[in-house]
Amino acid sequence: MNQVSYTPDWAYAWSGPLGQCSFKSLPDDFIVEEELPFVPDGEGEHAYINLQKTGENTDWVAGQLARFAGVKRSAVSYAGRKDRHGITRQWFSVWLPGQDSPEWSELNSDVLEVIDATRHGKKLKTGALKGNRFIITLRDVGVSHELLEERLNQIATQGVPNYFGTQRFGHEGVNIDRSLLMFSGSFKAHRNKRSIYLSAARSWLFNQVLSERVGQENWTHYLEGDIPGFQDSGSLILRDHDEDLMARIATGEVSLTAPMWGRGELLSGADCRKMEEEIAARNLLLCEGLEREGLKQERRAIRLVPVSMGWHWLSDDSIKLEFSLPKGCFATAVLREALECIEGRFDENTAK
Structure with missing residues (x-):
């Protein structure tokens, strides 16, 4: 079997992290707010609920909404999954044809808070996002203010490589391993997991190409045969x-x-195609597996420039960052170019 060595040591654009910091020490150290590409019109068969969740995953919240509204789980939809470890504010839709909305505020608890509720004529579909706004607090920052701010300014103006985050690949790359087993025919994935493994395989290949370009210092420079595009619209x-x-x-x-x-x-x-084909040749099982599954060739921007990026120091060694990213982009891709973030999972009991 064509093996993949899971070593997510993708090339850095700006000479590597300046030092270390603590990441996700507390729930409110990592806040994500969804940004929809439209405003719900206030009428229609679909109830739209903007919920803040703490320390819970998106599918669990969708199940809570279904039970509360007395509908099947399939009547509840959302634009995308959000990280369990932190505070996320995201939209859900619940199909309620011919029914009034229940009193959504009765869902409020230590881990859920209803921020807004309205109606709309269409369900909220997967991927129907403009992007996400991140509010991130980094603690125990082991680098001078001047040096870190110089790097953050560089990131804000010139961007970072648009890598998929390591969370896409599972713990120690388990999603890549399972995609390889699935493609070789020695592992039958559950239907709900299949798309996760396909996405991991595709993302891995993308990261390999991007890392090669970063290493060659041409990720922001046109190669003969390159295909330009836009990071927000795709x-x-x-x-x-x-x-x-x-x-x-x-x-x-x-x-x-x-x-x-x-x-x-x-x-x-x-030249661009030659490089991409060489990397594909080293990962034939992944490429052939994705092709057999019927996925089509697409392309994704390799530079990510944070939108409206700002920061301020909370103390000598704690800094709060704010920025927006297009849908499908990872805040960790931004952070890794400044600091090595040591993730300290908070005690989820403190969030309940």
């Missing part, structure tokens, strides 16, 4: 690559892209 630019486009790439307004593997021809050409 749309690609396939027209002639003129001087104006090159200038937009240089400023970060437009990003270069790497493949999200699947069936079909790579859109890239020349």
Whole structure:
């Protein structure tokens, strides 16, 4: 079997972390707020509930909503899963045709709080997000204020490699291992887990290509055959690559892209395509497995520039960061370029 050595030591863009810090020491050290691409219109068959959850996963909350509303679990939907370890504010929709909404505030508890409730004509579909706003507190920061702020300014203006976070791959890369076993036919994944393993395999391949480009110091520089695109919309630019486009790439307004593997021809050409094919050849089982599963060739931006990034010091060794990222992007990709974040899981009993 084509083995994958799970060593997530992807190349750093800005010479590596400056020092260490404590990450997720307390629930409110990691706050995520969903940003929808639309405003619910206030009418319709679908109840929209904006919930704040602490120390619980998204599927558990969806089940609570279904039981409270007296509907099947399939009537509840959300745009995306959110990290259990922290405080997240996200939207759910509950299909209630011909029914009034229950008193959602009765759901409030130590771990759930209803922030807003309204109605809308359509269900909330998976992926229907503009992005997420992050409010992150880092503690025990072992680097000077001046040095860290210089790096944060660099990140805010020039961006970071748009890596998928290690959480995508499971503990010690277990999701990659299972995808390999699944593709080899020696492991039958449960239907609910299958998409997780497919996503992990695809994300792994993307990270490998991106790390290669970062190591070659060309992740922000056009290679012959590159396919530019946009980090927020995911749309690609396939027209002639003129001087104006090159200038937009240089400023970060437009990003270069790497493949999200699947069936079909790579859109890239020349030098860019050669590099991508070489990495694919080293990961044939993953590539062939994704193709057999019917996934199609897509591309994703390789540069991530945080939106409206700011920070302030809470004490000599604690700093609070705020920034927004497009959907599907990871705050850990931003943090890793500044500090090595040592995750200290909080005692979830303190959140209840």
